[in-house]
Amino acid sequence: MGQTLRCTSYPARTYAPLLREAGLNIVHEHISTYLPDFPGARPEEHLFIHARKPSSPAASPFGQRRT
Numbered sequence: 001m002g003q004t005l006r007c008t009s010y011p012a013r014t015y016a017p018l019l020r021e022a023g024l025n026i027v028h029e030h031i032s033t034y035l036p037d038f039p040g041a042r043p044e045e046h047l048f049i050h051a052r053k054p055s056s057p058a059a060s061p062f063g064q065r066r067t
Helices: 012-021
Strands: 025-034 044-052
Touching: 012 025, 012 044
Parallel strands: none
Antiparallel strands: 025 044
16 A cells, blocks of 8 residues: 555446447446545455356356367
8 A cells, every 4th residue: 555556447337238249248237336444545446247158058167168
């Protein structure tokens, strides 16, 4: 902490349309707020999106396809 951090990103509302335009289906979307335990820290929004290809089979947690 106490270091300069430069971040660039799209606004949260922009990601889902970009993923859909790329041909992915949104399975779940969630925004949570995190408040770092640091004096003067401001709340941060974290976006979580679970998306997949329309015809892709479910994958195991280890990256291998289920049969």
